[in-house]
Amino acid sequence: MTMTLRIAGVSTLALLLAGAPVFAQATLTGTEALNDRLDDINEAVTDDLERAEDNARFGNPEFQQGLSGSASLGYSGKTGNNESQEFSAGARMRYAQGNWVQTVGIALDFADVEGVKSKEDVFGVYDANYYFNDSFYGFVLGRVESNGLAATASDTQTDAFLGFGPGYRVVNTPDMTWRVQAGIGVRYEKDGADNSETDTGYIASSRFFYKFNENIFATNDTDILKSDSSLAINNDLGVNFKMTDAFSTRVSYLTEYNDSRAIRTDNKLGVSLVMGF
Template identity: 30%
Template sequence: MTKNVFIIAAISGFIATAVAAQTTTFNNEDASADAVEDLEEQIEEDRERDIGRFGNEGREIGSYGSLAVRGTSVSSDGDNTTDVGLGLRYGTFDGINGLDITASLAYGEVDGEKTKDTLLAGLDYRRDLTATFFAYGKLEAAYDNLADSEGEFTQDIFAGAGLGYRIYNTADTQWSVQAGPGYRAAKRVTSMEGDPRETEDISEAAASVSSNVFRSLTETTYVTNDTDVIYSETATTVTNELALNVAMTDTLSLRTSYTTNFNSESDDDLSDAVNTLGVSVIYNFN
């Protein structure tokens, strides 16, 4: 038996894999439940992205925000699975200074035992210096309360600042880059023996480079590609998100994205990166 407990702000998604393509309910009675679980894992951290939030270009004066909350409960063959996901974005702009706050929470249980407990949060400040240059400061934090393998991080915080430049800034095309120094503070698991688990503290200098591309296709459709690279002595992380966004109403938009996450400490090359395909319906509020 499969049942949805609640869906708030209409967020949904899908993930296509070779296994899913070859398996149907006709030859595997658990195929639908497995597909739901795959779906939840892939889209829970897929966060909404608004037009022109990089370096303040294209922003309107005032505040904006979006909220996505999703919860499901699946009962199949005596196993009970519960998943909850929350995505929040809020920002303001006064004509010179822009501030964005984002947060993403994922929690899950199987038969009363936690299977996921993560929090991602970010704060991004930008100040326009000229028509093409801007300054920025950023704070990114990730917490995984269930990190259970040696080398995984229970906490990873990056703070940085720097300068940005708008390469293109027209009504249809925007491309901005930014770079600067930073600082990384993390806790990495060294052993799971004993209670609590053993961790080591990492404190080191770091640097970040980011690129943001926006291209309008129609009045209601646009493509974005965001790339973020954070380098430190411990590891280099790369995140790239390519997305197609379609505005359906003033408050609802459809977003299809393909995200690649690479970590040099755990991945030998880009072929080992984690790739996520997701489709989301986002509720925007102003």
């Protein structure tokens, strides 16, 4: 089991460090590196806390009609004692028309060191939902993940899934919500030795929320993917505490099960704190 404890805060030291890079010696003395590390910690804690968020918790999400989205890319190259290059790009596009909402996301990561490829990853998702009413909806979900450097039978070169099914809101009150969805589809897997397998896949998901009071609420998210070759189950249980306007905490327990692995279950306990002063 992995245990993670993260603490993020806005302090006088952090505020001072935020302005430190204006000095030329910041990089050489390590001040800029520390400031970057503080940013990384804050980002990791924020991401952990945002796992409790759900824009479809209390009803069908409302999106801007028509086409919208964003894109970003980054590149870095290094020469001298060693040579390396890194390139990353990502885009998310959404098209909403009435009750029909479609979203496409893609991420690319490429890198090489001394002319040898060290990363060649592609990840794409297609998600479409049609909302019949406040309780019932249908979905189409497509996903593909590719590792261009997979070279052996134990490496996964391509993992893809396309499925569809219904979803339903079982409970929808200010203090408790619960929605479920399930579907059937096709899963395709290919390893680094060019062995491939296509079989029927089944997916099921559950999203549960319960508010104990104005300061404490719990969430439990479950996802299941079953195919002829494997069964994968992820369950994320979390409790969020808001002590004051400046102090909030999330305690979570993430379980990842996959019966195709030698050790089938991984467990992760996380504690994230955010303080402002």
